């Protein structure tokens with residue numbers, strides 16, 4: 654029973670005219686102690702998948718096992734073991750931070766001290782402030798405190814940093830990493846590729862209710878996004894043979910006589926060669942730009958679309 658979270662052939666169809674096939678045959682196996690990410694654009698089926706795994710929605714078909722148990726047979730036990738931060742948490746604006754976290758702690762038989770959890774999310778100074786008076790980032794940290802107060806073995810986070818400023822995002826990331834460092838298992842959804850790269854050991858990229866690629870960020874980039882792009886601008890044309898290309902450096906485009914685009918499988922090895930060749934050509938480099946492939950490039954390579962085509966969240 655190694656897997657913390659396992660689902661097989663998950664399907665969720667919402668009735669309607671026409672019906673919406675939100676999840677279309679999705680299988681996952683997530684190990685204990687890992688931070689696993691579901692990365693995909695708006696409408697990909699991330700929230701629906703997560704809510705099924707959280708026991709908040711029933712699938713149309715397919716099986717789910719959390720810590721080896723099913724929601725049908727072990728819901729109260731699983732509630733004790735899991736912490737949930739929903740995509741949109743509607744906390745009561747009239748309660749203070751401490752009252753809110755206390756309320757959530759009362760849902761669990763074995764919970765942490767609310768004050769300790771508030772300190773963990775760095776909101777000590779706001780413990781007696783009303784939720785309604787907090788910033789977006791602070792509210793999100795309260796939501797995390799509510800998810801953590803039951804001392805969960807598993808943490809489900811649905812787009813925990815959508816709409817937050819960069820500093821708040823980093824605070825949330827730190828919290829997630831601290832939780833994982835202490836042995837917790839995390840399942841997180843996001844449409845931010847930098848978040849996925851930062852936090853997740855493994856990822857499933859989902860699109861239209863299906864997994865289209867799975868692996869570590871580095872594996873995904875290596876197998877789907879190809880090479881680093883090196884652009885070189887010269888002051889005067891160096892001639893098309895200024896550099897010898899080979900295995901790890903392939904010349905691709907010569908956009909105009911002064912401007913070259915090369916593809917490299919190893920930036921560290923290629924860059925000195927590029928500089929050396931430029932020097933030998935006797936011409937001066939005016940500008941050099943590099944672009945390392947990212948998960949965004951993986952998504953584009955797989956779908957022909959960008960991760961964030963339209964609005965911010967759905």
Ligand SMILES: Nc1ncnc2c1ncn2[C@@H]1O[C@H](COP(=O)(O)OP(=O)(O)O)[C@@H](O)[C@H]1O
Nearest residue numbers: 667673675694695696697698699700701702967
């Ligand atoms: N309760 C619902 N009734 C009908 N359609 C829904 C419902 N919940 C989600 N959907 C639809 O299912 C698809 C997947 O939604 P969702 O799981 O929220 O995607 P994501 O979280 O990746 O943005 C979308 O087309 C959405 O409109």
Ligand SMILES: [Mg+2]
Nearest residue numbers: 699700740967
């Ligand atoms: Mg969602």
